[in-house]
Amino acid sequence: MADLSVKVAGVTFQNPVIPASGAFGFGREYEQFYPLSKLGGIAVKGMTLLEKDGNPPPRIAETPSGMLNSVGLQNPGIDHFIEFELPNLLTKGTRIIANVAGSTVEDCVEIARKLENTAVDMIELNISCPNVKQGGAAFGTSCQSAADITGKVRQATTKPLMVKLSPNVTSIADIARAVEAEGADAVSLINTVLGMRIDIKTRRPILKNNVGGLSGPAVFPIAVRMVWQVANAVRIPVVGMGGIAKWQDAVEMMLAGASAVQMGAAIFADPFAPLKVIEGIEQYLDENHIAHVSDLVGQVQPWE
Numbered sequence: 001m002a003d004l005s006v007k008v009a010g011v012t013f014q015n016p017v018i019p020a021s022g023a024f025g026f027g028r029e030y031e032q033f034y035p036l037s038k039l040g041g042i043a044v045k046g047m048t049l050l051e052k053d054g055n056p057p058p059r060i061a062e063t064p065s066g067m068l069n070s071v072g073l074q075n076p077g078i079d080h081f082i083e084f085e086l087p088n089l090l091t092k093g094t095r096i097i098a099n100v101a102g103s104t105v106e107d108c109v110e111i112a113r114k115l116e117n118t119a120v121d122m123i124e125l126n127i128s129c130p131n132v133k134q135g136g137a138a139f140g141t142s143c144q145s146a147a148d149i150t151g152k153v154r155q156a157t158t159k160p161l162m163v164k165l166s167p168n169v170t171s172i173a174d175i176a177r178a179v180e181a182e183g184a185d186a187v188s189l190i191n192t193v194l195g196m197r198i199d200i201k202t203r204r205p206i207l208k209n210n211v212g213g214l215s216g217p218a219v220f221p222i223a224v225r226m227v228w229q230v231a232n233a234v235r236i237p238v239v240g241m242g243g244i245a246k247w248q249d250a251v252e253m254m255l256a257g258a259s260a261v262q263m264g265a266a267i268f269a270d271p272f273a274p275l276k277v278i279e280g281i282e283q284y285l286d287e288n289h290i291a292h293v294s295d296l297v298g299q300v301q302p303w304e
C-alpha cells in the first residue's frame with residue numbers, strides 16, 4: 001500500500017486531503033457521516049476576534065459548475081472556538097488548522113496570540129478579507145499589505161503559519177514571495193474568485209451583497225495555473241485548492257506543485273467527496289507503483 005502521508009511546514013498529515021475552510025464548519029455536521037479521523041486534517045471555518053453574523057441573505061447563488069457565496073465570515077468568534085469547538089475537534093484524531101480572519105492587522109495578531117497556547121496544529125491566515133484601515137482593499141491584493149500582516153502575525157505565533165492567498169490579483173507569485181519573505185511557513189491557494197450574478201427579471205443582483213466569491217469546478221483551471229506559478233516562485237510548501245471534486249483533480253493539483261489539497265464546494269454537493277478522493281488517490285498510486293503520494297508533488301513536465 002502506498003504511503004499517503006505528507007509533511008507541510010513540519011506538520012505530518014496522514015493523507016493529503018483536507019476539507020477547506022467554510023465548507024466543513026467545525027466538523028460537527030459531518031461526524032454523523034464518517035469518523036473525522038479518516039481525513040488528512042480539517043481547516044475550520046474562518047474565525048474573527050468577535051462573533052460575526054455575516055452578510056444578509058441571499059448569500060449563495062448557483063453557477064454553472066460552481067457556486068457564488070457572500071457568507072461574510074459568519075462565525076462564533078475565536079474565544080467560543082477555543083472553549084467549545086476545539087476541545088471536541090482535538091479528540092478526532094486528525095490535524096486541526098485554525099483559519100484566522102480579521103479586518104485589521106491587530107485583530108489577526110490578537111487571534112494568533114489567543115491560539116498560541118492551544119493545541120491547534122497550524123494557523124491558516126486568510127488575507128482575502130478587506131483591510132478596513134486601508135480603504136477596504138483585501139490584504140492579499142498588494143505585496144505590501146500581504147507582507148505587513150504576515151510579518152506581524154509571524155511575530156505573534158510560534159505555530160506553523162500558512163498564508164491563504166487571494167486569486168484576485170495580477171501576479172499571485174509576487175504575493176507568495178512577499179509572504180514567504182515575512183516568515184510564512186506555507187501558502188494555501190486559491191480563495192474564491194470575485195464574481196456576480198444578476199436576476200434578469202428583477203434586474204437585481206442575486207446576492208444581497210451584490211458580489212461574491214466563485215468556487216467549485218469552474219475555478220479549477222485557474223487554481224491549477226496559480227498553484228503551478230506559486231510552486232515555482234517559492235521554496236515553502238503550497239497547499240492547493242479550488243474546484244477539486246474528484247481524485248483525478250487532486251492528483252493534477254499535486255502534479256502542479258501542491259503538497260496537500262483542500263476541498264470546499266465539492267463537499268456541499270457530496271459530504272463523502274473527501275473520502276472518495278483519498279480512496280481514489282490510494283488506488284491510483286498502487287496501480288502505478290508509486291510508493292509515496294509526495295512523489296507526485298510538482299512532477300508536471302511543462303513544455304519548453
Ligand SMILES: Cc1cc2nc3c(=O)[nH]c(=O)nc-3n(C[C@H](O)[C@H](O)[C@H](O)COP(=O)(O)O)c2cc1C
Nearest residue numbers: 020021022046126190191215216242243263264265
Ligand atoms: C460557503 C463558503 C465559505 C467559505 N468560507 C471561507 C472562510 O471562512 N475562510 C477562508 O479562508 N475561505 C473560505 N472559503 C473559501 C474556500 O475555503 C476555498 O478557498 C474556495 O472555496 C475554493 O475551493 P473550492 O472550489 O474547493 O470550494 C469559503 C468558501 C465557500 C464556498
